[in-house]
Amino acid sequence: MKTMISYWRACTLLCGGMLVSPVWAQGLGNVSQSNQQGTEAPKVGQSYVDTSSGETPNPQVLGMEIPLLDPASNTMTYNGAKIDVGNNELVRARFEKYLQQNPDVSSDAKRYRKKMNELLKLTQKSARSKREIGSEVLVRIGNGLYELNEYEGDSGQAASLASAIASALAVQYANRSRDRENAALEKEIDKLVERTNRYESRNTGKGTASRDKNAQAQKTTTNDYLIEHNKTKVKKKETLGVKNDAESVAATELSKINFQSTIVSMLMQRRYNHALIGAHTYRHIFRDGDTTLKIDSESQAGKLFEGGVGLPPTVNTMATIAANMRRDVDQNMEAVVNMLAQNKLGEATQSLIQAVATGEYMESVATFPIEGRRRIAEYWSLRKRALPALNARDYGTVEEIAAKLKQLDVDFDDSMLSSYCAGRKAQSDLHLRNAAKALKAGDDERFNAEITKAGTIWPKNPNLQKGREQLEKVDNQDAVRDEFRTLMARKAYRTVYNEQDKFEVVAIDQELKQQYKEAITLIGTIDGMLTQLEIIAKQDSVMGPCMAYETLLERGEQDARYKEDEKYRDALNRYALAAHDFTQALEKAKECEQRREYGSALANYYRAQCLYPRSTAAGAGARRVTEIILKAQF
Amino acid sequence: MARKRRSSKNKKSQLPLALGGGAAVLLLAVAAAVVMKPSAPKEGTQDSRFRVADYRADASRLTGNSYALSARVENIETLGNDRVVAVSLPNNPQERLPLLVRSGVSGRVNLTRGDTFTFYVVCRNGRDANGAEVKGIMVVEKVEAE
Numbered sequence: 001m002k003t004m005i006s007y008w009r010a011c012t013l014l015c016g017g018m019l020v021s022p023v024w025a026q027g028l029g030n031v032s033q034s035n036q037q038g039t040e041a042p043k044v045g046q047s048y049v050d051t052s053s054g055e056t057p058n059p060q061v062l063g064m065e066i067p068l069l070d071p072a073s074n075t076m077t078y079n080g081a082k083i084d085v086g087n088n089e090l091v092r093a094r095f096e097k098y099l100q101q102n103p104d105v106s107s108d109a110k111r112y113r114k115k116m117n118e119l120l121k122l123t124q125k126s127a128r129s130k131r132e133i134g135s136e137v138l139v140r141i142g143n144g145l146y147e148l149n150e151y152e153g154d155s156g157q158a159a160s161l162a163s164a165i166a167s168a169l170a171v172q173y174a175n176r177s178r179d180r181e182n183a184a185l186e187k188e189i190d191k192l193v194e195r196t197n198r199y200e201s202r203n204t205g206k207g208t209a210s211r212d213k214n215a216q217a218q219k220t221t222t223n224d225y226l227i228e229h230n231k232t233k234v235k236k237k238e239t240l241g242v243k244n245d246a247e248s249v250a251a252t253e254l255s256k257i258n259f260q261s262t263i264v265s266m267l268m269q270r271r272y273n274h275a276l277i278g279a280h281t282y283r284h285i286f287r288d289g290d291t292t293l294k295i296d297s298e299s300q301a302g303k304l305f306e307g308g309v310g311l312p313p314t315v316n317t318m319a320t321i322a323a324n325m326r327r328d329v330d331q332n333m334e335a336v337v338n339m340l341a342q343n344k345l346g347e348a349t350q351s352l353i354q355a356v357a358t359g360e361y362m363e364s365v366a367t368f369p370i371e372g373r374r375r376i377a378e379y380w381s382l383r384k385r386a387l388p389a390l391n392a393r394d395y396g397t398v399e400e401i402a403a404k405l406k407q408l409d410v411d412f413d414d415s416m417l418s419s420y421c422a423g424r425k426a427q428s429d430l431h432l433r434n435a436a437k438a439l440k441a442g443d444d445e446r447f448n449a450e451i452t453k454a455g456t457i458w459p460k461n462p463n464l465q466k467g468r469e470q471l472e473k474v475d476n477q478d479a480v481r482d483e484f485r486t487l488m489a490r491k492a493y494r495t496v497y498n499e500q501d502k503f504e505v506v507a508i509d510q511e512l513k514q515q516y517k518e519a520i521t522l523i524g525t526i527d528g529m530l531t532q533l534e535i536i537a538k539q540d541s542v543m544g545p546c547m548a549y550e551t552l553l554e555r556g557e558q559d560a561r562y563k564e565d566e567k568y569r570d571a572l573n574r575y576a577l578a579a580h581d582f583t584q585a586l587e588k589a590k591e592c593e594q595r596r597e598y599g600s601a602l603a604n605y606y607r608a609q610c611l612y613p614r615s616t617a618a619g620a621g622a623r624r625v626t627e628i629i630l631k632a633q634f
Numbered sequence: 635m636a637r638k639r640r641s642s643k644n645k646k647s648q649l650p651l652a653l654g655g656g657a658a659v660l661l662l663a664v665a666a667a668v669v670m671k672p673s674a675p676k677e678g679t680q681d682s683r684f685r686v687a688d689y690r691a692d693a694s695r696l697t698g699n700s701y702a703l704s705a706r707v708e709n710i711e712t713l714g715n716d717r718v719v720a721v722s723l724p725n726n727p728q729e730r731l732p733l734l735v736r737s738g739v740s741g742r743v744n745l746t747r748g749d750t751f752t753f754y755v756v757c758r759n760g761r762d763a764n765g766a767e768v769k770g771i772m773v774v775e776k777v778e779a780e
């Protein structure tokens with residue numbers, strides 16, 4: 001379990017590094033804001049976060065801020081700010097750029113990858129070979145790295161690693177030189193000590209003659225001087241040796257730190273192959289067996305690399321992480337391909353984001369086919385549009401997007417989204433309905449309130465346009481109402497009928513509603529009747545016009561409004577002309593009846609009946625006059 | 635054929651001329667007067683100059699005139715024993731002429747639709763129950779079956 005935690009920590013570090021080290025990740029966090037808030041200017045290795053805010057600063061590695069990825073919520077915490085990785089502008093931009101790029105399958109790229117693989121095998125193989133500075137393996141590795149540098153996609157990483165190796169080797173050579181110097185010093189010291197001892201032996205030796213005593217005293221004085229001289233030289237040489245040792249140790253430590261920094265940098269830039277080559281080469285160059293990372297074990301970075309078991313992080317830890325990340329990226333890409341084959345665009349997109357984020361320069365990611373990129377780009381584009389559409393409360397668009405996502409992704413569950421949109425749309429429509437009711441009731445205040453609510457809930461509600469049109473009608477209502485009243489006073493029902501859409505708004509007014517309805521109904525009835533009469537008149541050219549005339553006449557007598565209609569009057573005149581004899585007979589009958597010339601009146605009614613036997617006017621007139629005649633006295 | 639007759643009150647004698655002239659002249663004058671003067675209607679004859687259209691136009695103008703009309707019964711309206719009979723004349727079957735047939739006028743003649751009869755009629759004015767004038771009614775005085 002601890003190992004898993006350690007791995008996740010390493011992942012977060014790597015992902016963080018991925019997001020920080022590249023250019024596109026720079027600028028995350030609100031440095032200027034912190035400074036503006038009057039906090040002390042951060043030093044190298046310090047977090048920019050204002051600790052007074054309660055947020056904990058992010059861990060640091062080599063003075064770099066490390067954003068932490070929370071895999072549970074897919075959010076990244078950076079300087080106290082939580083960023084949705086899947087919906088972050090920078091991540092999105094990087095991912096979208098990748099989706100629009102062609103697969104990197106050029107001959108240069110293939111050659112580069114081939115050499116890289118060869119170099120990896122060489123370094124792995126060399127790990128088992130004899131370690132020796134300046135060995136042929138190291139030379140080949142160095143040359144290979146400089147060859148890799150020729151490919152521009154390498155971005156100078158190989159050269160950087162080669163330089164680090166060269167620098168480390170230079171230090172090793174300098175150390176060796178110092179070691180040789182120290183060895184020479186040791187020999188010289190030994191000789192000096194031997195000579196000193198000899199001088200001391202001579203000083204303690206006994207003379208045989210008195211005459212030699214003066215000479216002996218003189219020699220002793222000379223030996224003492226040499227002894228003293230030798231001792232001084234020995235001390236100097238010993239000091240020089242100690243100094244050389246110290247310089248070697250310091251140079252080695254510094255060299256290790258520099259080399260380790262290069263490996264960590266490669267790892268954080270997601271150059272896993274470079275990191276692996278560096279890690280394997282490290283053991284060649286530094287043969288003392290000490291691979292411990294030279295970082296403070298108490299620092300957060302040290303804890304991130306410590307391996308979860310309390311041991312100090314080593315170069316091997318870096319190599320393990322690089323190898324695991326390579327494997328993880330390849331597995332992600334394998335999953336992407338499989339999920340695309342199953343039309344699981346959502347999961348494929350998530351896996352590809354992870355793969356691109358952690359292994360953008362890996363072969364499996366760089367050579368991912370363009371067809372797959374386009375499919376995912378389409379899905380990604382739709383998904384990207386969904387959130388702004390939802391934020392803009394454009395539920396129609398959201399539903400369209402959800403439907404398309406559903407088509408693209410068999411696993412996409414749109415039920416919650418659809419339910420939410422449908423509910424909001426229904427709410428908006430309900431307010432619109434209330435607005436319509438308020439409009440009819442003449443309640444402007446409530447109308448405005450309901451329209452505002454409907455627009456707030458669903459600004460792009462198509463029914464809002466209808467509401468606006470009704471509003472415009474309300475604005476013009478007074479003028480239309482006056483015009484309507486004028487027309488009704490002039491009994492111009494047909495004008496109202498012809499412009500019924502325009503005058504429909506007066507129906508809002510209860511007072512005019514009835515008049516509007518009656519005018520529309522009246523003219524509708526007249527037109528319907530005229531159409532029917534025209535058909536009948538065409539069927540029987542003799543009695544048809546008589547019947548049409550008499551029908552129109554009857555209706556006109558029943559409802560005086562008929563006579564106000566021009567079309568009615570035209571029809572009446574037309575049928576009166578067509579049924580001239582009949583109309584003449586009827587008119588003459590009425591005229592005679594008024595003059596009390598009942599004989600002539602009855603004869604004319606008879607005449608009219610002869611022309612149109614079903615004439616109700618003629619029949620009624622005949623019956624009326626007959627009764628008068630029968631009751632009269634002659 | 636129906637022939638219109640005039641009242642004897644309008645007739646003027648030609649005898650003073652005959653007395654003032656010779657006997658031959660008298661005879662010629664008498665003969666001419668006989669030829670030129672409208673003859674008095676004879677009961678039971680048809681009046682060919684009677685037109686329903688004239689009657690429809692202005693019946694009052696015919697008030698006092700008598701006609702013997704051969705006509706076909708088209709319709710009968712009854713009030714008690716009195717009847718208004720609509721008849722058609724042979725010269726204009728499309729027209730209907732209303733005739734008032736009082737009770738007992740037809741005698742033993744049974745007026746039935748579709749049959750033709752000779753109606754002896756007089757154009758008269760009458761009064762209704764309120765005393766108002768009822769003009770130009772053809773009142774049947776006698777009916778004969780044909």
